[in-house]
Amino acid sequence: MKVAFIGLGVMGYPMAGHLASAGHEVTVYNRTTVKAKQWCDQYKGQSATTPEQAVKGADIVFSCVGNDNDLRQVITGEEGAFKGMHSGAILVDHTTASAEVARELAIQAADLGFGFLDAPVSGGQAGAENGVLSIMIGGEQATYDIVAPVIDCYAKSAKLLGPAGSGQLAKMVNQICIAGLVQGLSEGVHFAKQAGLDAAAVFDVIQHGAAGSWQMVNRHQTMIDDQFDFGFAVDWMRKDLNITLDEARNNGAQLPVTALVDQFYAEVQKMGGNRWDTSSLVKRLEQ
Template structure:
């Protein structure tokens, strides 16, 4: 298929590459043109100098940018993808954004006879590079059925969660669960160290029981060594948690642990850890040890 990919960050760059490697004709756009040129040199696709031009004649356009405002800037307006897309084409948005902007763009897409899906992903940079992301999707079943075989290039699981905005709501649940889990793992490792246990040996055992998690398997060793210069950044997590807490205020959900962990991440930011991996929650427990 002829597709376009807008946004070549740590997630978008390999995701677009998987599409190209799976035989699709990919045209990319990135705000920093040098990154798009780097992608073309690596994957042999094409690049465009505006989102609209990248979207011209594309059957599916993918976006993966920073936040609501970034998303609006590449989708709407004279140079946005909607102005370049042909009737019947589909926009699949992989940005982690608000459910509100997803519904907004879905309405505009419908007016222009375009398909729209909000499809945030989970799995981090490693998941994107290895093509094993989990994708939570909001939109219409018929549109989902068309894109599902295509996104299989970089996903191991994709599920339609409901109407537009449902994908973003599902991603919020994902972040709620992760926030509490990482804080629990941080406290467990901190306690183990104070108790004189061999943390690596400990985690090699308990990761196979009820306490096991992806975070424990993949992050306990680096947490012990205070290594955080990789992975999903604290700044990004706080952006996601703020979106989640805003939504909770609207729907009445009570998220006391999530709100507390968000403030813990704020402390990490103040300590200079804005770009550290989210496993750096342990830093605030260890810094005075």
């Protein structure tokens, strides 16, 4: 298919690459043109200087940018994607954003004759590079059915969870669960060290039992080794948690642990860890 991809960050760059490798005709847009040129050199695709130009003739438009405001700018802005999409085209937004902006874009897309899916992802940079992301999706079944075979290029798991906004709400559930897990893992690593145990040996055993998780399997050793210069940044996690806590205030959900961990991440930021991996929560316990 002829597709466009807007946003070539740590996630979007490899996701767009999987589309090109699968044989789709891909045109990309990125605010940093050097990154777009690099992608085109690597994957033999095309680039455009505006989102409006990038989406010309595309059957499906993918976006993966920073936040609600970034998303509105590239989609509904003066030279945004909605200015260039043709009737019947579909926008698939992979940005982790608010459910509010997802519903807003869904309404605008319908008015203009476009399809829309909010489809935030989980799996991190490694998941994007290896094409094994988990994708939580909100929108219409008929739209999802068209898009599903295409997003399979970089998805291990994808599921339609309800109307527009449902994907973003599900991503909030994902971040709630991660926040608590990482804090628990941080305390476990800290306790093992303080107790004089061989922490690596401990986690080599318990990761196969009831305490096991993706975070434990993939992060315990780097936490022990004090390595955090990779992965999902603290700044991004705080953005996601703030969206989640705002939504909880609207729907009445009680998230005491999530709110507490958000403040712990604020302490990590004060330590200069804005771009550290989220597993850096352990560092605040070792000060």
